[in-house]
Amino acid sequence: MGGLDLKAYAGLFKTYTELRVQENRTIQISFVKGNNTVNLRSATSGVSARAYQNGSWGFASSPELTPDAIASVVKEATENALFLDSRERKGKAPLPVAAVSSDNDFSTKKPRLGQKELVDFVRQIDDEIARRYPGLASRSVILRCLDMEKTLLTSDGSYSHSMIPRSQIHVMLSVEKDGAPVELMESYGGLGQFEDVFESPSSLWEGIERQYQHLMKKSEGVFAEAGVKTCVLDAELAGILAHEAIGHTCEADLVMGGSVAGDWIGKQVASPLVTLVDFANTALGQTCPVPVYVDDEGTRAEDAVIIEKGVLKSFLHNKESARHFGVQPKGNARAFLFSDEPIIRMRNTGILPGTSKLEDMIASVDDGYYLIKPSNGQADLTSEFMFGVTLGYEIRGGKLGRAIKDTTISGVAFDMLKTVSMISNDMKWLGHGMCGKKQNIPVGMGGPAIKCQVTIGGR
């Protein structure tokens, strides 16, 4: 990507236009039960342009990064916008102007490791798991690294460059209980290139030991008792709740699509204990898992406060929806690949910490569950949500009891948030989130633990 000066192409813009050059680089190394099943690298790069004409957009992209290819995508994007405008004739006003400059590069300063060193690193983890836990029925260790490097020029004067990496090791452990498999996955790592995230295989032992102990308890686990229960949702579940059940319902495109949140700005939608923010890049003094400084429309990224002390404050916007609602965009327009157009996305979404201690929250529950790890999650325009839960424990008389089998929790988020009665005083981020709204894209989700009423599935 080096050496391309996008500013040289500004003269080609005939209307509002974004020109973006992007490369996504990935590494994947997988060991399944000692077998090196995947060992690959990929790089996907190219140039795209998006042009705007009276409310109609045109987009074009090419994998080639030659001057001719760049000129060609600008021309084709413009022609696409004109084609659509000629048919639709919306006559909409110009977009809000943004002119910012930014360069944020999270590349490691350390010497880069080669593929053999990475394979050896993953294999050492796999070997150690096999040595320490011979009773496992199966194990998988998967390294995934993603570098996203973007350079953006817009016709209204924004110019930005960013290189945002993430590196993760996923460990899946499985035991057999009464002839049936019981498994538990844990993810390690987050923002940064491999060399900055993982020091040595031994840095994972403590986490993997904790994971194994949870798995052993889960293998003796019981079905949760189905029904509405008082639950303490740990940080990862609170994070996925913030993202799926609240964040999505407050994305302006979904608001225009009928989301229940559309009618509730300024209204009490949650307990006064709840403040929920879509952070741009920094939360409570720490860099977020997916820092965004300038979005893919060239808007400076700022925090968006969605709920403040229980009151719904704002939606998430791109330039077009911000103009529609008469507010300022805060940098939520993001694209995953060079060939993707920016759409309204969350960045790092979480509930702010409260004042309670986790142990006090558990002690306050007479009959309920402490739910720790989510699998996947989905939500709805109605704010009805569902999350898979892969690790949790009974709470009986204020004490943790037996582990539970995999289950699902559900509810109506804006009802459920009104039942929040305690929030822990810490904050953890889930650094491996991917959101699948048209395009998959990395997101951060996080929060403290929350105590609330929720429907839990079971038998």
Added chain:
Amino acid sequence: MTDPRRSSEYGLNALLKAGADKAQCQVTRIEKHELNVISGEMSLLRTTFDTQVKLIAIKDGKKGSTTINKSDPDSVSRGAAEALAIAEASVPDEANDIAEGQPAARFVSGSESPDRDSMHYRMKELLETARERYPTLLMLQAFLDFTREDTYVVNSNGVDFSAVKGVYRCTAVFSAKEEGKVSSFNGTSVAIRDLDTPLIDCGSLRRLMRETTEQIHTCHVSGKFTGDVIIAPDCLGDMLAFLDDSIRDRALISGTSVYRDSLDQLVASPVLSLHSRPVSGEICNGYFITSDGYSAQNSTIVDRGLLKTFLLSLYGSKKTGKARAVNDGGAYVVDPGETTLDEIVKSVDRGLLLVRFSGGNPNENGDFSGVAKNSYFIENGQVKYPISETMISGNLAECYRNIRSVSRERVNYGYAVFPWVAVSGVTILGK
């Protein structure tokens, strides 16, 4: 752009020149034209070109692969060298291999280029029909794209395949709103060969749009009970995903699959027959070449309840000592049953018509639970009302065995053909 056939041959030669004992190169050129609707308005026309070059090298039993999206000789040479370097870094495994030689073949399906005017006309028609017939409906997002893929696969065993596929795909996501009340959103996708038919008449679009407008006002199901669930074609794929996952490489190599010893055993009710038909006429968005470089063939996965094949890759086959699948799975077709949907509904005492399932991933054992979305309560043989906040749970392996009827009617989505399937013994939890 470089000619993709020449790029594939160049890539294969570069891999062998770099020292590979065995090598394979696949080059796919992708051209996509996509019309987007956001919030009921035609918003974006998108034209994208891309190239995928997948280079696989095996040296001394060690395998490496790289994927790049540049097809010029310098980029391909660098990619080939990197694939060799990755192979060198890898662990030797006798199961690493590439497809053996097969007769050269060229496969063609669908149109060569899009009809942009017809794309615009059909999308406009869909929006106008929806507004007219279903005034409370909100079209959240809709995409109509034409994608053409030119694929070339060559390897050092003499494989020489090419495939050209052009297909239209329409996806629509919608909700309905009236007097401040909103339905759950629903959505569907369909693949079609041409634009001869109005989009609303493709797949299950018309039915789902109508149902969504009915789902603004929902009722709760009361209590917890065990009942029948009629799984609509729209979420049958989700329900079959557990079987699909459990008969692939990861589950069988790791030994965690509940079906690891179930070949030729009953894994489902005898009323269920499931096929994978990537090269059949009824599937317009299938595929001709497997990811291993074999010519894809149709297969029967489940024949009247009996598991007939695993979906093992070449690597998975060698690793487990079981037969390689003749395709990559997908393109699923479920045989129609003997009864009509009406008759099936009439046979249900108390249960649900499940149209969308929002659930956690089932565990390796098949236990699942989740929310019945866009679904209906059935009582005394009648569909009573749309529901909300209703969970279902059970075990998918048991559900397959508890299928009691399959409908005569089916929906063709272009990538799958599914009927309605009735399952007994599902736990239903209302309020």
